[in-house]
Amino acid sequence: MTRPAPIDFVRNAEAALANPALHASVRRAMVRFRELQRAVIGEVPDWQDLREYAHRVKMHTLAHLDRYLEQLEAAVTAAGGRVHWARDAGEARRIIVDLVRSHGGRAVVKSKSMTSEEIELNEALQTAGCRVVETDLGEYLLQLAGDRPAHLIAPAVHRSRDDIARLLARHLGVPVYDDPRDLTQVAREALRRAFLGAEVGITGVNFAVAETGTLVIVENEGNARLTTTLPPVHIALMGLEKVVPRLADLAVFLTLLPRAATGQRMSSYVSLVTGPRRAGEADGPDQLHLVILDNGRSSIAADPVMAEALACIRCGACLDVCPVFERTAGHAYGSVYSGPIGAVITPLLRGLDVAGRLPFASSLCGACGEICPVRIDLPRLLLELRARVVGGGGARLTERAFVRGWTAVMAHPSRLRVAGRLARWVLRVLWRGRLPVPFPLSAWTRVRDLPPPPPAAFRDLWNTSRRKETGP
Amino acid sequence: MTGDPARPARAALWVTCLVDQLFPQVGEAAAAVLRRAGVDVDVPPGQTCCGQIAFNDGFWPEAARLARKFLDDFADAPAVVAPSASCATMVREFYPLLLRDDPPTAARARALAGRTYELTEFLVDRVGVTDLGARFPHRVAYHPSCHALRGLRLRDQPRRLLGAVRDLELRELAGAEECCGFGGMFAVTFAALSGSMLQAKLAAVEASGAEVVTSTDCSCLMHLAGGLSRRGSPVRAVHIAEILAAR
Numbered sequence: 206m207t208r209p210a211p212i213d214f215v216r217n218a219e220a221a222l223a224n225p226a227l228h229a230s231v232r233r234a235m236v237r238f239r240e241l242q243r244a245v246i247g248e249v250p251d252w253q254d255l256r257e258y259a260h261r262v263k264m265h266t267l268a269h270l271d272r273y274l275e276q277l278e279a280a281v282t283a284a285g286g287r288v289h290w291a292r293d294a295g296e297a298r299r300i301i302v303d304l305v306r307s308h309g310g311r312a313v314v315k316s317k318s319m320t321s322e323e324i325e326l327n328e329a330l331q332t333a334g335c336r337v338v339e340t341d342l343g344e345y346l347l348q349l350a351g352d353r354p355a356h357l358i359a360p361a362v363h364r365s366r367d368d369i370a371r372l373l374a375r376h377l378g379v380p381v382y383d384d385p386r387d388l389t390q391v392a393r394e395a396l397r398r399a400f401l402g403a404e405v406g407i408t409g410v411n412f413a414v415a416e417t418g419t420l421v422i423v424e425n426e427g428n429a430r431l432t433t434t435l436p437p438v439h440i441a442l443m444g445l446e447k448v449v450p451r452l453a454d455l456a457v458f459l460t461l462l463p464r465a466a467t468g469q470r471m472s473s474y475v476s477l478v479t480g481p482r483r484a485g486e487a488d489g490p491d492q493l494h495l496v497i498l499d500n501g502r503s504s505i506a507a508d509p510v511m512a513e514a515l516a517c518i519r520c521g522a523c524l525d526v527c528p529v530f531e532r533t534a535g536h537a538y539g540s541v542y543s544g545p546i547g548a549v550i551t552p553l554l555r556g557l558d559v560a561g562r563l564p565f566a567s568s569l570c571g572a573c574g575e576i577c578p579v580r581i582d583l584p585r586l587l588l589e590l591r592a593r594v595v596g597g598g599g600a601r602l603t604e605r606a607f608v609r610g611w612t613a614v615m616a617h618p619s620r621l622r623v624a625g626r627l628a629r630w631v632l633r634v635l636w637r638g639r640l641p642v643p644f645p646l647s648a649w650t651r652v653r654d655l656p657p658p659p660p661a662a663f664r665d666l667w668n669t670s671r672r673k674e675t676g677p
Numbered sequence: 678m679t680g681d682p683a684r685p686a687r688a689a690l691w692v693t694c695l696v697d698q699l700f701p702q703v704g705e706a707a708a709a710v711l712r713r714a715g716v717d718v719d720v721p722p723g724q725t726c727c728g729q730i731a732f733n734d735g736f737w738p739e740a741a742r743l744a745r746k747f748l749d750d751f752a753d754a755p756a757v758v759a760p761s762a763s764c765a766t767m768v769r770e771f772y773p774l775l776l777r778d779d780p781p782t783a784a785r786a787r788a789l790a791g792r793t794y795e796l797t798e799f800l801v802d803r804v805g806v807t808d809l810g811a812r813f814p815h816r817v818a819y820h821p822s823c824h825a826l827r828g829l830r831l832r833d834q835p836r837r838l839l840g841a842v843r844d845l846e847l848r849e850l851a852g853a854e855e856c857c858g859f860g861g862m863f864a865v866t867f868a869a870l871s872g873s874m875l876q877a878k879l880a881a882v883e884a885s886g887a888e889v890v891t892s893t894d895c896s897c898l899m900h901l902a903g904g905l906s907r908r909g910s911p912v913r914a915v916h917i918a919e920i921l922a923a924r
Contacts, residue, residue: 219869228873528856528874529867566867568860568874569733571827585774591735600735604862608731612739615694615726616746625698632699648865652872653903656699663697663704667720670705 212539241468263516280418284480316429317341318409355535357521406432410443523573545573689754706922766828814844818887
């Protein structure tokens, strides 16, 4: 098998920046999210304590994953469900395809799940002859367009309303509507038909409660509720880090998640699914299958420096506040996980050789770490990953030469004195404008001018003035 | 607060390499402001660079070498004061992380971190002054650097100092908490992104009606000034120490 090509974030970002409409529409959505988040986070007086609590619960769970996952398996089984373990994406795809086939299933509805994007489940199901319909509105539109999500919770954020109207008109044979309500109604009618004919429903999982075997699914459109109740078979797919110990922990996580994700106090639909339909119950599937995916997660959990990355509850808040994400949207990250958390998780899941440049694609402004509702120290993780990339020989030669030279100069004030004089002389020459600005300074002058050269360094001026003050 | 026994009488000025080599007037202003606040200023002559640029770019062994040197250079300082929130954040937040495999040195770093300050923070919180007798008759927009906002979590120290400057009219920046796009090596390795962030910040600066944009950090200001110059804007970028030293 050939190694996948490295993700070229610089090129992807430049391509995104060449499309100012993309930045404008993503920024509009991100600013709206930020305003909503600020309002509902501000009204929780103990927000910082809740973040800390959630962080500790997650870190505790990650430190005892084996215990909680076994407890989860036992509880799901006791509630009448079946648990399947998938070591990697391929195994997860095989398990799910086999489950769908063994039920004679051809018609599958899905609610939004980034984990299913991670394992490229739709492609596998379609290859196996199934008809898969994404039922989250944004995901449905992207599926029609043959596109991929550009944001963890607002998947179609990179597409304009016009774009969506034309897309629906082309695929569903309806007029090009302008009113978003008409657009939603058209999609709703198509999706209802898919729900009613579906044999299998596939969902993700926001939280899986170990003590009760309860799967928690948070959404706003009611499509996940229908996916878990209408088809006779429900398959839930979760990354193994989604387990939480107790039902009571949800009180905290369900306070944090909607506020950080969509700026809501509570999401419109929170489904707590414990086993399939029992005798005497009106709703629910005949069968419930839970697929628990590793796909690199257990090695992250075993890495004391990086384990924190698995505390993520996929709210997308770090994307919303990120000045880089705002300008590139998700596709530039070459992965389903984008923004600051994507720049951390993608290298960990897919390797530094593939995604090693992503942690550098940040000005380290710290906005992500400040907003994260489970207090993941994202700037620190970005820094740690940078150190691993460089330590593993992944630095570019120009950077290595620059930093080596810098360190050698800065190790001795006498060298700094000489190098500083040289640098100011170069700056003076360049300021006269007779020479082209050489690499790597040319990267600076691509978008801005050089600073004017001062006559001397502070250390020289200070010594001169001190001599004058204390002089002979 | 002049009678406060904890009020520091001496401080070591940590000029920072950028100010030392490219913005010496900022170092002189910082020294002048400290003296005016009644603090005797030392400038440890061996100081060079804290290593942040290497650390942020992933070169931790190189950064650790400079961190050890920094700890030696400032070992005897009663307080270390820098005209840079970014450099102060490096020592306060990141030295213990950088040096975690060397516990004795990490302990020294933590001790030094406890007496390392950004200039405005030192003046307001430790010395207890806000009015330094400065006069600066201009419309000024304050750009809070990311390291001031989220690194050191400075509150309103810079604004309080600016508020006491005579004839200074403070203008607010829209989206003030958004990064200006400097980010050290980010400014050159991701020049297009950095440039886009810069343009957004400059648009906010120009919309504010300010004649001067100021900050606690010369790194942001060098980037903003470079962008203003490229745009042919009449707005100037001036470090907060220079404003506080102006008469």
